[in-house]
Amino acid sequence: DSGVTQTPKHLITATGQRVTLRCSPRSGDLSVYWYQQSLDQGLQFLIQYYNGEERAKGNILERFSAQQFPDLHSELNLSSLELGDSALYFCASSPRGGFGLAGEETQYFGPGTRLLVL
Amino acid sequence: GDSVTQMEGPVTLSEEAFLTINCTYTATGYPSLFWYVQYPGEGLQLLLKATKADDKGSNKGFEATYRKETTSFHLEKGSVQVSDSAVYFCALSFLLDNQGGKLIFGQGTELSVKP
Numbered sequence: 001d002s003g004v005t006q007t008p009k010h011l012i013t014a015t016g017q018r019v020t021l022r023c024s025p026r027s028g029d030l031s032v033y034w035y036q037q038s039l040d041q042g043l044q045f046l047i048q049y050y051n052g053e054e055r056a057k058g059n060i061l062e063r064f065s066a067q068q069f070p071d072l073h074s075e076l077n078l079s080s081l082e083l084g085d086s087a088l089y090f091c092a093s094s095p096r097g098g099f100g101l102a103g104e105e106t107q108y109f110g111p112g113t114r115l116l117v118l
Numbered sequence: 119g120d121s122v123t124q125m126e127g128p129v130t131l132s133e134e135a136f137l138t139i140n141c142t143y144t145a146t147g148y149p150s151l152f153w154y155v156q157y158p159g160e161g162l163q164l165l166l167k168a169t170k171a172d173d174k175g176s177n178k179g180f181e182a183t184y185r186k187e188t189t190s191f192h193l194e195k196g197s198v199q200v201s202d203s204a205v206y207f208c209a210l211s212f213l214l215d216n217q218g219g220k221l222i223f224g225q226g227t228e229l230s231v232k233p
Contacts, residue, residue: 002161033220043207045220056218090161104150104169104211107221109162 003027004110006091012116018079021113025072025093031055032074033094033107034066038087049074081117088112120145120212124224127205131198131231139193139227141182141208149210151175151184151191152221156205165193165206198231205229 003026013019025032034046045058049068060066063081068074078085092107125140143151150169154162166175171186180195191208208224 002163035221042225043223045222048218048220050218056220058220104167105219106152106164106167108164109154111161
């Protein structure tokens with residue numbers, strides 16, 4: 001158990017809908033990261049938040065947005081869903097906001113939310 | 119850009135066999151390197167990491183050495199068990215502006231160990 005929790009575990013919805021995925025980081029961790037895992041794209045970084053502020057952005061679609069709240073939990077909002085958005089969405093957390101001089105800080109992953117868009 | 123390439127799977131081995139999963143990387147800087155493992159139906163768990171050249175990461179009998187000259191970080195285990203069956207991901211850290219960062223993952227290698 002990494003200490004990172006994600007809800008819900010599974011989500012089934014229809015095209016055009018909007019969903020919210022929730023993540024609680026490990027106690028004391030300030031940074032939260034979101035990744036998407038799909039069969040064709042593999043594991044792709046979406047976005048990073050540090051202490052409530054957006055810190056880094058990856059290939060996140062404009063239909064997707066995220067935020068980190070004062071209690072440090074994070075939500076990933078996916079809207080106007082398409083079939084191709086079906087994937088496993090992981091949240092990870094790490095202790096510090098900075099990534100370290102050599103990027104040595106470990107990211108701890110949650111169990112993921114499996115999204116199926118029908 | 120920075121990238122990670124892993125050997126394709128699935129890899130099928132008998133119990134107690136020797137395991138090698140190849141991982142090579144391309145990076146402009148000096149990243150840290152990681153191996154994560156994903157058991158069926160679960161999230162990613164850190165298996166081991168190395169933060170600079172010639173460092174060896176090790177955990178649960180698995181080892182990997184950060185080789186800058188060959189840009190490699192191959193995962194090895196001397197004697198695999200059925201419980202090692204999982205998907206293994208090699209990753210490097212990529213530093214972005216404003217001190218943000220991300221992990222860049224390889225495509226994953228599925229390992230199946232038969233009794």
